[in-house]
Amino acid sequence: MPQKEIDKAVAGEYRIGFQVDIEADTVPPGLDENTICFISAKKNEPEWMRDLRLKAFSKWKTMAEPHWGHVSYPPIGYQAISYFSAPKNPPQSLDEVDPKILEAYEKLGIPLEEQKQLQGIAVDAVFDSVSVKTTYTEELNKHGIIFCSISEAIQKHPELIKKYMHSVVPMNDNFFATLNSAVFTDGTFVYIPKGVRCPMELSTYFRINALNTGQFERTLIVADEDSYVSYNEGCSAPTRDENQLHAAVVELIAMKNAHIKYSTIQNWYPGDETGKGGIYNFVTKRGLCLGDNSKISWTQVETGSAITWKYPGCILKGDNSVGEFYSVAVTTLAQQADTGTKMIHLGKNTSSTIVSKGISAMKGQNTYRGLVKIGAHAQGARNFSQCDSLLIGSECGAHTFPTLECKDSKGYIEHEATTSKISDEQLFYLRQRGISEEDAVSMIVHGFCKEVFSQLPMEYAVEAKALLNLTLEGSVG
Amino acid sequence: MMKIENLKANIGSKEILKGLNLVLEEGKVHAIMGPNGAGKSTLSKAVTGHYEIEITGGDIVYKNRSLLEMSPEERALEGIFLSFQNPVEIPGVNNAYFLRTALNAKRKHEGKKELNAAEFLRLMKEHLESLGMKSDMISRSLNEGFSGGEKKRNEILQMLVLEPDVIILDEIDSGLDIDALRAVSEGINKMKNGKRSFLVITHYSRILDYIKPDYIHVLKEGKIVKTAGPELVAQLEAEGYESIEDENQ
Numbered sequence A: 001m002p003q004k005e006i007d008k009a010v011a012g013e014y015r016i017g018f019q020v021d022i023e024a025d026t027v028p029p030g031l032d033e034n035t036i037c038f039i040s041a042k043k044n045e046p047e048w049m050r051d052l053r054l055k056a057f058s059k060w061k062t063m064a065e066p067h068w069g070h071v072s073y074p075p076i077g078y079q080a081i082s083y084f085s086a087p088k089n090p091p092q093s094l095d096e097v098d099p100k101i102l103e104a105y106e107k108l109g110i111p112l113e114e115q116k117q118l119q120g121i122a123v124d125a126v127f128d129s130v131s132v133k134t135t136y137t138e139e140l141n142k143h144g145i146i147f148c149s150i151s152e153a154i155q156k157h158p159e160l161i162k163k164y165m166h167s168v169v170p171m172n173d174n175f176f177a178t179l180n181s182a183v184f185t186d187g188t189f190v191y192i193p194k195g196v197r198c199p200m201e202l203s204t205y206f207r208i209n210a211l212n213t214g215q216f217e218r219t220l221i222v223a224d225e226d227s228y229v230s231y232n233e234g235c236s237a238p239t240r241d242e243n244q245l246h247a248a249v250v251e252l253i254a255m256k257n258a259h260i261k262y263s264t265i266q267n268w269y270p271g272d273e274t275g276k277g278g279i280y281n282f283v284t285k286r287g288l289c290l291g292d293n294s295k296i297s298w299t300q301v302e303t304g305s306a307i308t309w310k311y312p313g314c315i316l317k318g319d320n321s322v323g324e325f326y327s328v329a330v331t332t333l334a335q336q337a338d339t340g341t342k343m344i345h346l347g348k349n350t351s352s353t354i355v356s357k358g359i360s361a362m363k364g365q366n367t368y369r370g371l372v373k374i375g376a377h378a379q380g381a382r383n384f385s386q387c388d389s390l391l392i393g394s395e396c397g398a399h400t401f402p403t404l405e406c407k408d409s410k411g412y413i414e415h416e417a418t419t420s421k422i423s424d425e426q427l428f429y430l431r432q433r434g435i436s437e438e439d440a441v442s443m444i445v446h447g448f449c450k451e452v453f454s455q456l457p458m459e460y461a462v463e464a465k466a467l468l469n470l471t472l473e474g475s476v477g
Numbered sequence B: 001m002m003k004i005e006n007l008k009a010n011i012g013s014k015e016i017l018k019g020l021n022l023v024l025e026e027g028k029v030h031a032i033m034g035p036n037g038a039g040k041s042t043l044s045k046a047v048t049g050h051y052e053i054e055i056t057g058g059d060i061v062y063k064n065r066s067l068l069e070m071s072p073e074e075r076a077l078e079g080i081f082l083s084f085q086n087p088v089e090i091p092g093v094n095n096a097y098f099l100r101t102a103l104n105a106k107r108k109h110e111g112k113k114e115l116n117a118a119e120f121l122r123l124m125k126e127h128l129e130s131l132g133m134k135s136d137m138i139s140r141s142l143n144e145g146f147s148g149g150e151k152k153r154n155e156i157l158q159m160l161v162l163e164p165d166v167i168i169l170d171e172i173d174s175g176l177d178i179d180a181l182r183a184v185s186e187g188i189n190k191m192k193n194g195k196r197s198f199l200v201i202t203h204y205s206r207i208l209d210y211i212k213p214d215y216i217h218v219l220k221e222g223k224i225v226k227t228a229g230p231e232l233v234a235q236l237e238a239e240g241y242e243s244i245e246d247e248n249q
Ligand SMILES: Nc1ncnc2c1ncn2[C@@H]1O[C@H](COP(=O)(O)OP(=O)(O)OP(=O)(O)O)[C@@H](O)[C@H]1O
Pocket: B011, B012, B014, B016, B034, B035, B036, B037, B038, B039, B040, B041, B042, B043, B052
């Protein structure tokens, strides 16, 4: 197939790049102690929280932006970003939410009115810097589940926040995480009590709307002993020529026998084919399998962002604990992704599974970077890694940097990696059976991603497939 | 049904088909035999619009249209089916899902109602049994890890489901065991309805004993050099292709 047609086939249009015209409280660009105190005051935070932010900020000032990733971008002007933007008059209930925001979420396919929602999915919607609505809270309360914005949790559950925030991703973990610790604006908090199986899917939808703002959300999920939760996040942003920074931190903690399943569908605006505009998605996500027999599963479908830099990982501390990472990362246009996972085996008989599928098209650059570390006391630890890359066209690239560190010689590590191109022979075979070229490309790509999609909850698998089709849309005709 | 006129085709810069003439008659079975490298598979690829083939002269007329300006999928939707000499493996693509997509593309093209999963599975079950295929074959990835014979049976399964008008079989009999050859031949015979045309490329007489061709064509050095009735097979088996002269010269 000629390159031009392939490019056309994979350059799907970004359909959710609209901007909503609402009155917002936005602080002027710039970052200093005053900005941080302003954010903290805006959120009515207790003093201890403000002090934590200031501590992080003074750390951050001594740190340098990391540049080891296989990505390149012009210097980020941290003083040119506005660190807080919120719709004016924060709503107290759904009736008070600005109809324009509700409409915006409807356009994204996420109606906030409960009756219109997919059965069994509770949503926390974060619009720029604040959480606008959390649904199904009462229903969840019945089970003792806490599902609220992180700002609310800081007010209402300070003991949990003090105990667990920064316990998995330390305040000074890395440049972007430290920045987030100083300026995070909102995000989600989840606590599942002992023995509770969360009766519905929980989800957060992040939307960047305001211009020149950064989004710095923070998510903290604690699953107590013998509990289970499946949590999903989705993201989008308007189409703009300017780059915008998104530096989130996600911390997960699983106690004895608990299982957290965390799924992401990331569709931030990717920029255009020349590399103009798009979100810089620099995210730190980490899970701690604290208790024995606990399990944390990360599943991600990354189709958006100009640059993605994230390595959701698991620290497998409890004996027999299990970490999983299933990822599909698509880079088309001029997108760059440097993503992968870290599996740190500390407990005995811990096991981890890594399945990474990178798809590169047009000028997209896709890097898998993974670390599997087996500690000295992790007898019987096992890891299986599989990293596959699919190239569409000849200007794109795929790179794999797996690192294995094994202190226990009895650890068992298995690594497989493949790179393949969508072959003309495969396309021809499908077309000879009457399947259009566009459908044939999509069928081959979906086949390639199958193991990852099958990990997503049903509704999200459907969404991920549709999103992938959209990314691959605009085919030959 | 289909008329191939003075067809010339290159692969790369090499001319493979050098002025080939062939008429496929409605409802007839045409067998093509010829030495390795003569251009038999190239002919099947030219008819189906394979990306490697560059047509440099002549025409292929089908249902009063030139095939040359049609895309591969359009030709397929118009009823041309090729059973590949070496079917490609497509990892992760479920065999049943693929075949239902293909069938529904065709039904849609013909203005028929698309089949849902249950209706489709019922249809499949019948065909699988008749071909002696294990039912797990359709829940596996398309051709992935299939044995040579299983791939060939899977091609025949697709033929049965898609019900094409012109059926090109490129060495469907290679690598089949005795039972498979019989099952595949019965599948082919089942498709005969007095309207469909068959183009059977083979090196062996055994399959021809089953499916009883109307014509035998000898393809040598990019041309059809001889056309005769089934009696020619015995002569070819005895004497090889050396003795065959181009009857058009
Ligand atoms: N991709 C290619 N590049 C170069 N030459 C090719 C290519 N494909 C086919 N050929 C050549 O074209 C000629 C005809 O090949 P073709 O496959 O049509 O032969 P065939 O008659 O089907 O032979 P067989 O009986 O062995 O299947 C051969 O000489 C072959 O080497």
